[in-house]
Amino acid sequence: MIHIKRLQEDGADVMALVGEIDASSSIDLDLAIAKSVGEGFTKLLIDCSALEYISSAGLGVFMSYIEEFREKSIQMVLFGMNEKVANTFQILGLNELLKIAADKAEAKKMLA
Amino acid sequence: MIYKQKVGCKLENLKTLRDFIRESLGRHGVHELHISEIVLALDEMCSNLMIHAHHCNPLDLFELHITVENGKPIVFEIIDDGTVFDINKFDEPALGNLVHDKRKGGLGIRLVKSIMDKIEYIQRDGATVCRLEKLVRKAVA
Numbered sequence: 001m002i003h004i005k006r007l008q009e010d011g012a013d014v015m016a017l018v019g020e021i022d023a024s025s026s027i028d029l030d031l032a033i034a035k036s037v038g039e040g041f042t043k044l045l046i047d048c049s050a051l052e053y054i055s056s057a058g059l060g061v062f063m064s065y066i067e068e069f070r071e072k073s074i075q076m077v078l079f080g081m082n083e084k085v086a087n088t089f090q091i092l093g094l095n096e097l098l099k100i101a102a103d104k105a106e107a108k109k110m111l112a
Numbered sequence: 113m114i115y116k117q118k119v120g121c122k123l124e125n126l127k128t129l130r131d132f133i134r135e136s137l138g139r140h141g142v143h144e145l146h147i148s149e150i151v152l153a154l155d156e157m158c159s160n161l162m163i164h165a166h167h168c169n170p171l172d173l174f175e176l177h178i179t180v181e182n183g184k185p186i187v188f189e190i191i192d193d194g195t196v197f198d199i200n201k202f203d204e205p206a207l208g209n210l211v212h213d214k215r216k217g218g219l220g221i222r223l224v225k226s227i228m229d230k231i232e233y234i235q236r237d238g239a240t241v242c243r244l245e246k247l248v249r250k251a252v253a
Binding site: 001020022023024026030053055056057059060061063064065066067068083084087088091092093094097 | 123124126127130144145148149151152155156159162163207210211212214215216217218219220222223226227
């Protein structure tokens, strides 16, 4: 079960993920990102500080946007991951392909 | 020590399974990071089974057994009615290709193979058993 809270700060869409993302809930993450992009946001900050778990289904959602965001010059930075969630991204090497920051301040700095 | 959990093939039941795995391994001093990796791999295996072999039919049941013995790898058995979804028969797609193709799937097999030490399928008492092993230090039966 995942809850996604959205708010806008300094022109960026800040999405807070609360709970667990697995095969039953990854569609919610996908829809939220698609909605944000559809509304014209080009800066996405993904707050993972209340994200307790992410399965490969959730990782797959982030992965599927990497190429599209590159083509459309959309920036996305994830931040605030706990150790276990960060480890999940590292196992697959996704930490090398996505922008990941320690906290929101650092994430904002990474948005050019 | 053997722990057993039976669930229907509904994706919403994955959380119950994850909690069962965490609770079972938590009783044996397994490090939290190891538990989280094991949960990740089994979540993947069970969701694949629910989706691809049972088309998420909540009336179809399967069992997960966890066996913890001193000095031995922890054994996880996913026991099903005979429908096989053998991940050993699937190639691990390169990450670069998945990204290029904008795919959402394909990560799971890589994940399971990188976390588990051994994955095999056996037939037992008319059922198909997917048996996964993971050697974890400090696991106390």
